[in-house]
Amino acid sequence: MKFWQPTALAQAALLALGASFAGGAAAQSTADLLKELQELKKRVAELEAKQKAPEAKPAAGQWGMTPEQAAEFNRISVKTEAMEDARDASGLKLLKISGYMDPTFIYNKRQDRAGFQFLNAVGDDGYNYDNSYFGAAVIDFQKETDSGTRWRLTLAPNRGVGAVFDGQxxxxxxxxxxxxGDLQTRFIAGQLPDWSGYEYLQPTLNKLITHNLLFDFTLPTAYTGAGMEITDGKWIYKGVIANMNASRNQPGEKAPVFAYRVDYSRGEFQGFGFAGVHGKAANFRGFDDTQPDGIGINPVSLEPYSTKNTRLDLFEFDGYFIRGDWTVQGQVSFGKQKQAAVTADPTTGELRDASWWGLSTLAAYKWTPRFETTARVDYLNNKKNGGGLLGFTGADDRNGIGPDGAGDPEVGANRTALTLGASWLFNLNTTFKAEYRLDRASQPVFINVKDSTYSKTNQMIGASVLVSF
Incomplete structure (x- = not known):
């Protein structure tokens, strides 16, 4: 048998009612007492309703929404799932598209030339320090699959590494x-731009317009091959067996090069890396366009040279320090290639080895979050056997390479360059750059195209607008 159990609120109300009867029953009429009782019962009911209200649960599937809100939520959910299905079916999942353009103005004193450079063909003019990778329009596609495989295609008409070593x-x-096995151990293959040095190829990652002397004259252009990339904490290791500066080997060429790079991030603000290339690479020193087969003839023995591919050894070390408004970077490089020197042996006519070493350092300071100034100093020692650098195996009076034509053919010109620049971040996608560059050689090897005289110095001014997305 169950008995009614009054709630705490009901008990309090009854006690209050009893006290009221005890204190004032004699002074109140029956009607007044009845009215007061009804009001107390109504109050008790309201209090009990409030006490039970938090325990009430919304209807299943409504989450406190009105029917109209629930319908709109369901419509958005179905539409989102349909968009995701369409994206995946079209291959757009984890696809990133980016790009940039940088129309550039260049004034070159010794070349007596001033004007804009944009999408001009490198193959028509050759790779020079006043005509490298700036003035480009580039679009980059990167795709990553659910398995972690990455695919990349970057197109740079007339201005990329393909245009430099292929011509078109x-x-x-x-x-x-x-x-x-895991995302830190990867097999890499394809056409890969060179990864040596502290300067990057693309202007979106460079503070200046032109590149340093080591970048232009001592580093490879690209590799076509396969290898590995391993990430181990603060260390990154990369290495490939590849053709250097060639999409395929020519007949008679069978030996690839081994190219590698190692990077270490010491902390948040600093790190270092080194890179090298060892093996056989194309040697243009023995080529002669006047011969039917293109092979040069030894002027002493009258025998053809055999210099299609010769031994090459490159090594460079670079580092950086970036903190607050300051950026400091530096690099030292060494290189040697057999039978690639500008000047042959004066007695036997045999080709001799080219060797060089160089330094480059850069410092930049941000005066405001948008305005930055940069200074870079380069030095390249290239005097042995008349000079000779990677891909530059003859006297070059535009870039200042080789011996003085009226002087000692055994001594090549050492090169220096001072570059001063400024950049203004107009908005998140637009940067204006300006640059003054002074190049100097230890011998008069810069030609004045006006009168065909030679000078030890050359000056250049550049300006560009870089727009990226």
Whole structure:
């Protein structure tokens, strides 16, 4: 048998009612007492309703929304799922598209030339320090699959590495990266731009317009091959067996090079890296366009040279310190290639080895978050056997390479360059750059195209607008 159990609120109300009867029953009429009782019962009911209200749960599936809100929520959910399905079916999942353009103005004193450079063909003019990778329009596609495989295609008509070593290819990079076991161990293959030095090829990552002397004259252009990339904490290791500066080897060329790079991030603000290339690479010193087969003739023995590919050894070390408004970077490089010197042996006519070493350092300071100034100093020692650098195996009076034509042919010109620049970040996608550059050689090797005289110095002014997305 169950008995009614009054709630705490009901008990309090009854006690209050009893006290009221005890204190004032004699002075109140029956009607007044009845009215007061009804009001107390109504108050008790309201208090009990409030006490039970938090325990009430919304209807299943409504989450406190009105029917109209629930319908709108369901419509948005279905539409979102349909968009995701369409994205995945079209291959757009984890696809990133980016790009940039940088129309550039260049004034070159010794070349007696001033004007804009934009999308001009490198193959028509050759790679020079006043005509390198600036003045480009580039679009970059990067795709990553659910398995972690990365695919990349970068197109740079007339201005990418493909245009430099091929003469007409618009492909700057075409590479794949496949994880082996985990995402930190990867197989890499394809056409890969060179990774040596502290300066990057693309202007979006460079503070100046032109590149340093080591970048222009001592580093490879690109590799076509396969290898590995391993990330181990603060260390990153990369290495490939590849053709250097060639999408395929020519007949009689069978030996690839081994190219590698190691990077270490010491902390948040500093790090270092080194890179090298060892093996056989194209040697243009023995070529002669006047011969039917293109092979030069030894002027003493009258025998043809055999210099299609010769031994090459390159090594460079670079580092950086970036903190607050300051950026400091530096690099030292060494190189040697057999039978690639500008000047042959004066007695036997045999080709001799080219060797060089150089330094480059850069310092930049941000005066405001948008305005930055930069200074860079380069030095390149290249006097042995008349000079000779990677891909520059003859006297070059535009870039200032080789011996003085009226002087000692055994001594090549050492080169220096001082570059001063400023950049203004107009908005998140637009940067204006300006640059003054003074190049100097230890011998008069810069030609004045006006009168065909030679000078030890040359001056250049550049300006560009860089727009990226």
């Amino acid at each position: 290819s618009p492909v700057h990079e075409a590479s794949v990266s496949v994880p082996l």
